[in-house]
Amino acid sequence: MQRLEQYINELEKHRPVTLEMLRNEFTRQLAVEWAFQAAIESCTDIAAHLVSVYQLGHPQESRDVYQFLIDTGYLDRPFGQAMMAMVGFRNRLVHLYWDVDVEKLYQYLQEDLKLLRQFRDFTLQIITAEEDSD
Structure with a gap:
């Protein structure tokens, strides 16, 4: 959980950049790609x-963990499906790294970073509920 928080914080540092800056600063682009990959993997590991x-x-696949959480009522369908889409984004970063759409990367940074925060909060609620029941 601590690592996930670090990855989210790292991504937050890059949110103020413009699309043009992200496009022109390859080192920054790599940092954002890597932080997204690591954050999404952390969420998926926690979900698993x-x-x-x-x-x-x-x-059977990484996305399946979110489907199980949807099917059993732990996650609502829209949020779970959004997390499944994040797994698809992570797969694109890992397997098609030479063809990353910088505009899409920027969109995720500006609009979808909140999903990682939501997942962190969801997990903290479960941990807190378990601690309260002990």
């Missing part, structure tokens, strides 16, 4: 842990 602990199913 929840699926395992609560015995919600046996995911």
Whole structure:
């Protein structure tokens, strides 16, 4: 959870940049790509842990963990589907790194970073609920 917070904070540092700056500063672009990749992987690892602990199913692919959380009522459908789309974005960053659309990267930075914060908050609610029930 601490790492996820660090990745979110790193991405926040880059939000004030313009699309043109992101396009022209390759080092910054790489930093944003890497932080998104790591943050999305962290969310997916946490989701997989929840699926395992609560015995919600046996995911075959990374996106499946969010589908299990939707199907069992832990995540509402729109949010879970948005997280599944984030996994697709992460896959594009990892497997098609030579063809990253900088405009799309900028859009995720400006508009979709909130999803990572929401997932962090969702996880903290579960942890807090478990601690309160102990």
